Amino acid sequence: MCGIVGIVGKSNVNQALYDALTVLQHRGQDAAGIVTSHGSRLFLRKDNGLVRDVFHTRHMQRLIGNIGIGHVRYPTAGSSSSAEAQPFYVNSPYGITLAHNGNLTNVEQLSREIYESDLRHVNTNSDSEVLLNVFAHELAVRGKLQPTADDIFAAVSGVHQRCRGGYAVVAMVTGYGIVGFRDPHGIRPIVFGQRHTDEGVEYMIASESVALDVLGFTLIRDLAPGEAVYITPEGQLQTRQCADNPQLSPCIFEHVYLARPDSIMDGVSVYKARLRMGEKLAEKILRERPDHDIDVVIPIPDTSRTSALELANKLGVKFREGFVKNRYIGRTFIMPGQAARKKSVRQKLNAIDLEFRGKNVMLVDDSIVRGTTCKQIIQMAREAGAKKVYFCSAAPAVRYPNVYGIDMPSAHELIAHGRSTEEVAELIGTDWLVYQDLEDLKEAVGGGKIKIGQFDSAVFDGQYVTGDVNEAYLDRIEQARNDLAKAGQGVSNDIIDLHNN
Numbered sequence: 001m002c003g004i005v006g007i008v009g010k011s012n013v014n015q016a017l018y019d020a021l022t023v024l025q026h027r028g029q030d031a032a033g034i035v036t037s038h039g040s041r042l043f044l045r046k047d048n049g050l051v052r053d054v055f056h057t058r059h060m061q062r063l064i065g066n067i068g069i070g071h072v073r074y075p076t077a078g079s080s081s082s083a084e085a086q087p088f089y090v091n092s093p094y095g096i097t098l099a100h101n102g103n104l105t106n107v108e109q110l111s112r113e114i115y116e117s118d119l120r121h122v123n124t125n126s127d128s129e130v131l132l133n134v135f136a137h138e139l140a141v142r143g144k145l146q147p148t149a150d151d152i153f154a155a156v157s158g159v160h161q162r163c164r165g166g167y168a169v170v171a172m173v174t175g176y177g178i179v180g181f182r183d184p185h186g187i188r189p190i191v192f193g194q195r196h197t198d199e200g201v202e203y204m205i206a207s208e209s210v211a212l213d214v215l216g217f218t219l220i221r222d223l224a225p226g227e228a229v230y231i232t233p234e235g236q237l238q239t240r241q242c243a244d245n246p247q248l249s250p251c252i253f254e255h256v257y258l259a260r261p262d263s264i265m266d267g268v269s270v271y272k273a274r275l276r277m278g279e280k281l282a283e284k285i286l287r288e289r290p291d292h293d294i295d296v297v298i299p300i301p302d303t304s305r306t307s308a309l310e311l312a313n314k315l316g317v318k319f320r321e322g323f324v325k326n327r328y329i330g331r332t333f334i335m336p337g338q339a340a341r342k343k344s345v346r347q348k349l350n351a352i353d354l355e356f357r358g359k360n361v362m363l364v365d366d367s368i369v370r371g372t373t374c375k376q377i378i379q380m381a382r383e384a385g386a387k388k389v390y391f392c393s394a395a396p397a398v399r400y401p402n403v404y405g406i407d408m409p410s411a412h413e414l415i416a417h418g419r420s421t422e423e424v425a426e427l428i429g430t431d432w433l434v435y436q437d438l439e440d441l442k443e444a445v446g447g448g449k450i451k452i453g454q455f456d457s458a459v460f461d462g463q464y465v466t467g468d469v470n471e472a473y474l475d476r477i478e479q480a481r482n483d484l485a486k487a488g489q490g491v492s493n494d495i496i497d498l499h500n501n
């Protein structure tokens with residue numbers, strides 16, 4: 001999960017892109033980039049770091065033009081080298097730049113094809129650079145000096161035919177506008193919207209609706225799975241279905257953890273979905289122990305707050321903020337490397353002892369992935385004097401790797417992989433562990449006013465919706481991308497790309 005944004009505006013879009021990236025920062029903290037287009041010239045700035053660290057005034061001043069795209073990165077392929085920061089650029093045809101959220105599952109085959117059949121060169125190990133080259137090739141074979149909307153949409157169809165995995169993409173075709181597209185399963189989110197200015201209508205494409213909201217754009221809608229939206233520099237917008245068999249199966253983990261609660265995804269309010277998760281979890285707690293002795297419900301900030309609040313309401317138990325979060329530390333789960341993640345939990349969260357002393361506390365988190373957070377938190381609760389420490393997770397046990405854009409490539413790093421609930425409870429040191437049931441989670445997200453019947457919930461059930469993920473593939477990514485392997489990777493930051501200002 002990275003954050004992507006594209007804007008076709010009526011005046012310089014640099015500041016709006018920057019602002020949108022800060023709103024999407026929770027989707028990627030490793031690198032950030034913006035490319036703008038002014039006439040036939042492109043201006044690029046990208047580097048490792050948070051948005052506020054990557055763009056200084058001098059960079060912003062050079063990012064001129066009324067049209068541009070941006071990206072915040074959380075790597076799922078290749079390395080954390082700044083050479084893999086996005087947007088990526090290819091000069092032919094037309095000069096295309098691209099920002100991608102997701103992960104391709106057939107990247108090895110595509111890399112071979114690109115080199116052997118398409119006669120193209122890819123300079124990094126990033127799957128997003130491969131995706132860009134596939135799109136560029138599919139556009140090039142149309143052989144047009146001036147591509148039309150039909151050509152752009154045909155190129156997206158070509159991408160759908162060749163690429164497998166999860167992808168939400170914005171690409172800028174220099175001189176011809178911006179295109180956004182979503183994979184045929186709609187695994188990763190992407191929306192578009194508009195705002196009216198005195199000079200005319202401006203359009204924005206973004207990962208989450210909250211980016212539109214904050215910048216004064218109104219949401220038009222989500223892109224459907226397989227669909228593309230194309231906006232010319234003059235502001236003509238067209239959409240088209242470019243896949244043969246689109247079927248919506250959005251990533252359910254977006255609702256659990258990745259997205260901001262004030263976003264609406266595929267018509268579903270993330271906030272409401274999280275409230276319903278809390279409700280369902282309370283029902284399960286009452287089923288397991290109708291005469292429980294929980295004195296207080298305490299969330300583990302930030303993401304679990306919404307569901308914890310509703311859980312407490314439903315149980316009729318006090319809700320208390322027992323942990324204070326250091327607002328200057330980012331999200332720990334999306335940090336690269338276990339050492340950094342472990343250290344950050346303690347720096348990030350501190351207990352208010354009086355909320356724990358002598359009490360039976362129910363700690364609530366949105367999910368338990370590697371177990372880094374809950375192990376330390378449970379210990380902190382005990383040190384703060386809790387009598388009993390119970391723990392519940394608004395998501396079911398995470399037992400299988402993610403291959404569609406969340407960096408969970410290694411089953412063995414997942415604390416619940418191959419373990420029962422009781423075994424996990426013992427490992428993390430809790431007196432009672434309650435996981436949400438998967439059916440309840442699906443109902444919480446897809447059973448509101450807007451119905452969604454199918455999800456990518458592979459991390460919970462091992463079912464991969466793209467149908468191309470087998471044991472051999474999972475073994476390969478486990479070998480290539482487990483924490484140890486990543487730590488040993490040499491990282492080259494040399495960019496062969498546009499001049500990076």
Ligand SMILES: O=P(O)(O)OC[C@H]1O[C@H](OP(=O)(O)OP(=O)(O)O)[C@H](O)[C@@H]1O
Nearest residue numbers: 302303331332333368369370371372373
């Ligand atoms: O079991 P783990 O491997 O520790 O992963 C799960 C934890 O990581 C996330 O928190 P994070 O600190 O990333 O972000 P948040 O502040 O949005 O909750 C998530 O909300 C859980 O608390």
Ligand SMILES: NC(=O)CC[C@H](N)C(=O)O
Nearest residue numbers: 001002075076077101102
């Ligand atoms: N999290 C993502 O969406 C990552 C995008 C891309 N696979 C990368 O590693 O840069």
Ligand SMILES: [Mg+2]
Nearest residue numbers: 300301302303
């Ligand atoms: Mg958390």
